[in-house]
Amino acid sequence: xxxxxxxxxLKRCYGCYACVMACKVKNHTPPEVFWARLLKGxxxxxxxxxxxxxxxxxxxxxxxxxxEVCPTGATQKLDNGIVIVDKDxxxxxxxxxxxxxxxxxxxxxxxxxxxxxxxxxxxxEKFAKNYWEEKSGCGVATKCDFCLDLIEKDKLxxxxxxxxxxxxxxxxLDDLDSEASTLxxxxxxxxxxxxxxxxxxxxxxxxx
Amino acid sequence: MDPKVNGQLxxxxxxxxxxxxxxxxxxxxxxxxxAINSFLGKSMELSTTVGLWIGFPALLIGSxxxxxxxxxxxxFILAGLKPGTSWIARGFWIISLFMVFSFLHxxxxxxxxxxxxxxxxxxxxxxxxxxxxxTIAYTGLLLGASKGIPFWRSGIVPVLFVISGLVxxxxxxxxxxxxxxxxxxxxxxxxTMALEASIVVVVELLAILFFLHAAYKQPDSRESxxxxxxxxxxxxxxxxxxxxxxxxxxxxxxxxxxxxxxGAILAxxxxxxxxxxxxxxxxxxxILVCGALPTLNMGGFQxxxxxxxxxxxxxxGLMPPQ
Numbered sequence: 410x411x412x413x414x415x416x417x418x419l420k421r422c423y424g425c426y427a428c429v430m431a432c433k434v435k436n437h438t439p440p441e442v443f444w445a446r447l448l449k450g451x452x453x454x455x456x457x458x459x460x461x462x463x464x465x466x467x468x469x470x471x472x473x474x475x476x477e478v479c480p481t482g483a484t485q486k487l488d489n490g491i492v493i494v495d496k497d498x499x500x501x502x503x504x505x506x507x508x509x510x511x512x513x514x515x516x517x518x519x520x521x522x523x524x525x526x527x528x529x530x531x532x533x534e535k536f537a538k539n540y541w542e543e544k545s546g547c548g549v550a551t552k553c554d555f556c557l558d559l560i561e562k563d564k565l566x567x568x569x570x571x572x573x574x575x576x577x578x579x580x581x582l583d584d585l586d587s588e589a590s591t592l593x594x595x596x597x598x599x600x601x602x603x604x605x606x607x608x609x610x611x612x613x614x615x616x617x
Numbered sequence: 618m619d620p621k622v623n624g625q626l627x628x629x630x631x632x633x634x635x636x637x638x639x640x641x642x643x644x645x646x647x648x649x650x651x652a653i654n655s656f657l658g659k660s661m662e663l664s665t666t667v668g669l670w671i672g673f674p675a676l677l678i679g680s681x682x683x684x685x686x687x688x689x690x691x692x693f694i695l696a697g698l699k700p701g702t703s704w705i706a707r708g709f710w711i712i713s714l715f716m717v718f719s720f721l722h723x724x725x726x727x728x729x730x731x732x733x734x735x736x737x738x739x740x741x742x743x744x745x746x747x748x749x750x751x752t753i754a755y756t757g758l759l760l761g762a763s764k765g766i767p768f769w770r771s772g773i774v775p776v777l778f779v780i781s782g783l784v785x786x787x788x789x790x791x792x793x794x795x796x797x798x799x800x801x802x803x804x805x806x807x808x809t810m811a812l813e814a815s816i817v818v819v820v821e822l823l824a825i826l827f828f829l830h831a832a833y834k835q836p837d838s839r840e841s842x843x844x845x846x847x848x849x850x851x852x853x854x855x856x857x858x859x860x861x862x863x864x865x866x867x868x869x870x871x872x873x874x875x876x877x878x879x880g881a882i883l884a885x886x887x888x889x890x891x892x893x894x895x896x897x898x899x900x901x902x903x904i905l906v907c908g909a910l911p912t913l914n915m916g917g918f919q920x921x922x923x924x925x926x927x928x929x930x931x932x933x934g935l936m937p938p939q
Contacts, residue, residue: 507629
């Protein structure tokens, strides 16, 4: 069974938000929910400073702290390493949101439109609302699932497909010949905050 | 690491969870004091009765508040089906068992002949005290299990909550005793409880200072400490009015109001206890709202989580005001 993971090359990422938008379009997440996000960081002191974009998403950790705190078994780790939420088992306690040090989980009380209240929903919005309620739902924890439905069709996650700089590489980390594991090995891939001990499956190639 | 460049504050656990943590503490604390006082016999009868009447209902109301705060309340029973897997699942059973023991203790104490049921009440009191302490500690362990909030990940939080639970339990019992005043014996019990409360308040003060000091030493939780020290609800609401004022009033009741009438003692006790109770709630609320996610580090960069804007509603499509 493959162990899926992702490599993000920060030397290539220029913070265009294409991944964020691709995730929104694919998963129809409502306002305030960003399964794929982009953080901006700074280094150095004026006048010698640098800014860097950091795309973040669910790290699909090997030892997920969200799994440890879930009281109902709604958070599950699949055989392929992807961490998912079974919305039918989630009681919405938000303990997993507090447990994730990467801030990858969200919960919305009710679906809201991107447009001002009172305006009729467009056909697209009706579709998006149904899609969200069917796949994720309100009042329960939601998160990135590496676009599991696309992976099952041998396609790439939406954020990987959309990246114009080819900064993202998705693949089987257990396969030493896969592009993802080769990049991690040859370019010294690092994970975010390894001291937390979650063993994330999303690796980063350090910026310059 | 610059503590100013730090994480976003959590927004998902707020007032209702703080109220739940508070009621868990006050219910467990009041019951513990009542159960201990029950071993002292008739001299502390009123405080025992009042404490028993507080324990079970406080936990019942707290649990209902917790269920109401769930995103999917109809599924709450699932939390009890996997005991041992998480702190919430363990808490489900700890609280349930505490509620059973405290309810049975209350019923037997109130509706049976005490002389005939002394043995069973002793067993219930011992079990009740164990589960009451576990219930209060659980409210801290629940926060401690949150790996995403370094400020809460401290072994001191459960200890602090147990101490605070005993303090607030004292105070709510004292308020109940004011309401159900039974004459001179009540005043004597007040003096005993005032001494007990002031001692536990000092222990709580030491615990909170130790907690804040330990958290400040950790870079990831330093921002939370800086934030909580700037919060009015914490400094004024908890420290000064919720801890300092009740402490002072309890000492006054104990040592300077020896010649005062019961009315004055009851009034001072009521005011002190009320402020102490509010302080206990504000302590939990401040700890919750100051919980910040850790900084993310990569390649020498520190990444700030952008706080959510207050109003995300877009303005496009709105007609300008006429």
